[in-house]
Amino acid sequence: QVQLVESGGGLVQPGGSLRLSCAASGSIFRINSAGWYRQPPGKQRELVATITSGGFANYVDSVKGRFTISRDNAKNTVYLQMNSLTPEDTAVYFCNVADIWGQGTQVTVSS
DSSP, X not given: OOOEEEEXXXXXXXTOOEEEEEEXXXXXXXXSOEEEEEEOTTSOOEEEEXXXXXXXXXXXXXGTTTXXXXXXXXXXXXXXXXXXXXXXXXXXXXXXXXXEEOOOEEEEEOO
């Protein structure tokens, strides 16, 4: 069974950066798109970015120009580089591959 493990979250000041990682076990990673989602406190989970198996990326408007999704198929890992973070980016971040969810990693942006 495929499992996803996110890491890289934490507390950062406004304007700072974090890089999230999502490591997948199993061979399905390479043939599937992957996505990062987030769930802010008291709100519903929302899409942040997706990347196809070939590396084509899409972003929600609120993160365009600040976040970069990438993948390393050799390592079965998808990344989310987050720059110029604001308090509005505070959320639990989840990755998703083939409708499988990771456990989430907390990102808190606060001074």
